[in-house]
Amino acid sequence: MRRRLWFGLVVVLLLALVACSTKQSPAITDPKSTEAHTISGTWWLMCGLASAVYLVVGGLIVVALFRGRRKGGPTPFRIRDNTFIVVGGLIIPAAILLVLGAQVVHASNNLRQPEKNPLHIEVVGKRWWWAVSYPDQGITTANEVHIPVGRPIEIGLDSDNVIHSFWVPQLGGKVDLIPGQHNIWRLKATKSGTFRGECAEFCGLQHARMNFLVVAQPAATFDQWLVRHQLPPSGPDNQLAATGQMIFMREPCSGCHTIRGTTADGTIGPDLTDVGSRLALGANTIPNTDGYLSGWIVDSQSIKPGNLMPPIPMSSSDLQAVVAYLRSLK
Amino acid sequence: MSTVAIPVPEATVPVKGEGRPTPWWGMVCLIMTEATLFAGLIGSYFFYRAASKQWPPPGIEEPKLTLSIIMSFVLWGSSIPMIFAERGIKRGNQARLRIGLIGAWIMGAAFLGYSMKDFSELHFRWGQNAYSSIYYTTVGLHTFHVFVGLVMSGVVQIKAWLGKFSEERHVTVQVYAMYWHFVDVVWLFVMPTFILSPHIK
Amino acid sequence: MAVTDVPSQQTHGKIHPEELEEIWADAPGTPGFFSTIDHKRIGMRYIYTAFFFFFTSGLLALVMRDQLASPNNHVVGPEVYNQLMTMHGTTMIFLFNTPVLAGFGNYILPLQLGTRDMAFPRLNAFSYWIFVLSGIFFYASFLTGKAPDGGWFGYTPLTDKAFSPGINLDFWGLAIVFVGISTTVGAVNFIVTAFKMRAPGMTINRMPIFVWAILSMAFMVLFAVPAVTLAAALLELDRLFGTAFFIPHLGGNVLLYQHLFWFWGHPEVYILFVPATGMVSMIIPVMSRRPLAGYLWVATALIAIAFISFGVWVHHMFATGMPVQAMSFFAAVSLIVVLPSGVQFFAWIGTMWQGRVRFTTPMLFAIGFLLIFLLGGITGATLATMPFDWQVTDSYYVVAHFHYVLNGAVVFPIFGAIYYWYPKMSGRKLSERWGHISFWTMFIGFNMAFFGMHLLGFLGMPRRISTYPSGLGWDGLNMISTIGSFVFAVGTGITLVNWFHARWWGKEAGPDPWEADSLEWATTSPPPEFNFASIPVVASRHPLWDQRPLPTANPNGDEATKSLGPEGAEHHQTPETTGLDARPTATLDLPHPTYLPFLVACGIAVFFVGLLIQAVLVGIIGVAAFVVALTWWAWRTEVDLA
């Protein structure tokens, strides 16, 4: 019995841990979309079945262990071995599996089906960041996907390098980004909020820091966001930022990054047209503040070793200017 | 846990001539696993084909047929002298063994020669695209098997000429013949896939 | 209980064991080391070597756990982490689990079948040498300072030259092909041995379940390993010779790689699991003092697993965006594969139910296995439920699942098997007391280390990340997991110490310390080189329980039966029997010790080194050595036969 106790203790401990930690976690048991809802429903159904199976079968094991040790040996058992095996190991499990099978059919028939009038978004997996675009609206951004709540979304997923996988636990399951194959993930968010997204397929050095954010907004707020981002950024609004723009165009930055409405049109790095308004930098590795941004520009390698942006040495005044410029891009 | 009676006495009575020798079983296993390897390659071929719009891909013409079909029949035909040899040694006939082996060897060598020529005349490199890669690899692997078969035949033939086989002892011949037949049978699948099927649109 | 062993067998024979020993002994010292083809020595070597890799790769895992213990940790950087992760997974699967089971199979199978060696003893030595050399080859990658880092399934295009230009992935790809030779050859040997070498009277439905399990495993190997060989070989062709199999812009297809890999990958996990269940099916009945319940059901389940395992591989690819209808089929088959495991499970419970359980260390490990595998199997069934898998695939939930099955449902039985068969192998018993301590440490450590990973998966932690930020609710669980893995490691260390302690100071075990039923317990511990002076005759599934005293064959001078008695041992022979009803058909001359297997393996190793460093000359030398040695071998075969 010692073992059971230990086991119970560990489980309770862990459950307690979970209880106080789910709040901040991108947990699949905290669904915020139709798909995530269905799946977490599936999970709770399975959790019930699984616990029942574990308790019953585990219980049988424990009883079986101690039955024969009583005085006088095991009492003869009325059920024959083969009956026991067939009923316990074949028939009952088959019945349970039928339930699961039905759930598979049911859920996969309902999920990921095309719906009318979806919002199209294109996501391309890069090493190690995400290029995001809204082809119908002509918007390009990176590492941040804005979606309206309640409207069907179709996210086209591609890669021109290695395989990545697009995963927003609170919004639903994964879909891989596979070179040479166009995948589509469909979802409908049910609640607004900012959700953590992750790359879930091992993609090399910085797989761990290839994250992103999905910002689900009420339709009205989303529309405002769209409108604001469709306009090209108004040029720098102060002297420092204007200097910054000049430096940005002069330094190698513009060879790798695009800023709409300027001569910078590189495609190796993320589009920076709206970098000032993003919530995080480096594929959700560091917060988007002046300090972190300048740290990133001077030596992104110490923040995200091996990423494909080289360290760019700069005088501190230049750096200040570039940072001011980038922060002004909203 | 009751004590059962002494074993059934027949258990130790030999049944001679029944069952196959261990090398036969070993060769069957080897053939099964090798066949799976070829099945994997052929499966891959169709996988590529299903995923592409044009087959063979642009710039590559369909494999030539005439000579290829003729030589395929030479290869398949080489099983006949091999059977002749096998049957021969089963009856202790050394001459049949030697003639059959050499006959099969010549036919196999002719096929190998044709294959080499065919490879040298291909207009594409193996790295050109997936089609060329799978073509070179699969057909090449089969050709390699023919080559290995011919080398093995060499060892068996030397033994045959030294008179090492007899009516009772000829497992090596039997097992080698199985391998040879297997190489032929594989071609029965590889050739229609790689040579014929591209002509079917 | 039946006590029949060499002494009683002598009465039939005319010669003394000492003379036999002379006939069967290996050359002493180094020559004997390289030339031996005795299945017991090879089996032990397999076990030792595999355990060396277990501890090595376990240590790598501990470093990984160190790194993951707390957020934003800096024990190792991402570069090293990826290498650790890849080496850990690859080693555990290819260089520990598969070979350690082959080791037990090698040691135990001929003894359980009542024969004197494997069907192809030289091939047996060969497959061992290939295994060691491929292990050395693989680990030599550390010398380059950069070990393979593409994950244990090495998905393209990440592992293509374009994204992994270094030589490190060539070590990986070539090692996979290399070690596959060993596994395949070993499987052929098991199949032929199980079908052709059984003691007279051991009809197919009297084979011990462990033999059934090995047989099932061997058949899976034959049909599965070619797929991974192909995957790795095509990858290497791409890398070394510039083919275009997996290069998307040249019409290559990266999903093909995944299909090939998992077509092997799924059967592979059962290749590991099935022999482990075979061990459990030997231990539980003996420790419950009764025959296994539902023998035929269990045997059928083992075969069924082998079949069904080939129809489920796509469940590793549910997130690749294939058509849902196609994938549902594989989801359904994945659910069906649960049933044979259920059958086995209830057979074990039924056995204990009507028995009197002895809580010996092997039994404890078997019980631990039951409790752990139950959970691991159930999480497997949840993973097969496709929409749910979309969420948890590539998350720590999967890591939890496969450690519950690989580390729990395979490693626990292996530890049980060590405690169970060690007395046979060494003649001495391991300490029960330390066995119990080791078990409890491992069991508690194991659950601490891996249970929380299920929850981490739910909390959205992807696998194969070298670090993670704080504030996501993952910190505590990861810390517990790290502590647990150290506890688990200490538990395994206790058994290690126990092993070496018992080698010299353990209690004498005697031929049959557990009062077991199968034939390996009919001979002395450790068994003599020839295993049985005269071959036992079997009339029951449980010869040592039902046949007292165990009768041994009394040959009548006939050509086909003379090897049954001590005469066979005297002539370095063993009987060959028919596949189904095990009646003697012929006499098999066992080959004598030879260096050829070692030489052939070395030739192949040199060839692989040539490929690795792209040196044509080295490759040719390897092939030449290989061909010469092999021809010689083929030549010698006839000599041995004649």
Ligand code: HEA
């Ligand atoms: C020993 C190894 C082993 C074993 C035995 C299993 C057993 C099973 N596995 Fe597991 N699996 C792995 C090793 C193993 N697995 C590994 C290594 C991976 C990951 C590879 C990687 O990505 O790196 C993996 C991944 C994996 C996946 C893919 C996850 C993903 O990547 O998204 C799936 C999905 O279907 C799966 C399913 C199953 C199922 C259905 C079983 C079944 O066989 C389990 C059956 C057993 C039981 C269910 C318990 C006993 C039954 C009963 C008591 C009857 C009653 C039970 C019920 C009614 C449920 N496994």
Ligand code: HEA
């Ligand atoms: C049989 C298979 C097997 C086994 C036994 C293990 C054992 C362990 N595994 Fe393993 N693991 C895999 C197979 C296995 N693993 C596979 C296939 C992967 C996937 C890889 C991939 O994604 O590519 C994986 C991945 C994997 C990960 C995920 C990595 C990631 O996704 O980022 C982690 C993380 O915690 C982990 C941890 C462990 C730990 C702590 C153990 C522990 O059980 C290890 C315990 C340590 C030891 C047993 C050895 C040390 C002990 C001693 C040296 C004795 C000490 C002596 C004294 C104290 C006297 N493993």
Ligand code: CUA
């Ligand atoms: Cu991109 Cu992992």
Ligand SMILES: [Cu+2]
């Ligand atoms: Cu699987």
